[in-house]
Amino acid sequence: MVFVEGSKESIEGDLSVFDEFSVWSGLSISSEKSTIFKAGISEVERSRILMNFPFAEGDLPVRYLGLPLMTQAMRRQDFLPLLERIRGCISTWTKLKSTGAKMAWxxxxxxxxxxxxxxxALKEVNLVYGLKLIWRMLTGNSLWGKWIKTNFLKKKNFWEVNGNAQGCSWIWRNMLNLRDVANTST
Structure with missing residues (x-):
């Protein structure tokens, strides 16, 4: 779906971009499958566009991805059919009978x-990435590590900073909890 200014020149510009994309990728748009929808343009401009481009003309509102495309703001009743379909899908998920896992993790x-x-194993992956963050912070080779030193450590030693920091992110708390592991692995 492409939105353009409602003029013949604007459509020509977009089509030239599509032509260039076609040269690079080998993919081209299908004029037979393309539809043009207009809103807020004059009858003269509408005629110019339809005369110069081989697109079918569509009328608004039209549904796209389950929602209507309209020229005015959408109201609650416009969203209701999609919401009901989503609710229907979710309710079938909750009615399935669980038989347990077929294989142990x-x-x-x-x-x-x-x-x-x-x-x-996710615990192993979490451990490895936590240790990698500590390493990046301590080596100072990353912008993130420098930011952590400036904003969280504030000239304190990572190995001695208080581990009960309130209001910190779970990543920072996880890194503080991994200090013993990181210290023994060096």
Whole structure:
């Protein structure tokens, strides 16, 4: 879906961009499948556009992705059909009977050769990325690390800063909780 100013020149400009995209990618728009919708243009401009471009003419309002495209602001009743469809989908999710997991998470985290899916355990991934954040902060090679030192540490030592900081993000608290692990792994 492309929105343009309602003039022949504006449409020509957009089509030239599509032509250039076609040269680069090999993909082109299908004029037969394209529809032009107009709002707020004169009858003369409408005629100029339809005479120069091989697009079908559509009328507003039209539905796109479940919602009507309109020339005025949408009201509550315009959203209701979509909301009801969403509610219907959600209600079917809650009515499904759970039979339990078909496979234990520890088995899913095994390698493919061991019969698992090769997915890494989330606790392990969280630990690794937490330690990586500590390393980035301490080496000072990242803008983020410099920001943390300036705003959170404020010239204090990371290893000695108070771990009970209220109002801090969960990432920062996680990093503080990983200090013992990081200290032993160095």
């Amino acid at each position: 520890k088995d899913i985290c095994k390698t493919n050769q061991e019969g698992g899916l090769g997915i890494r």
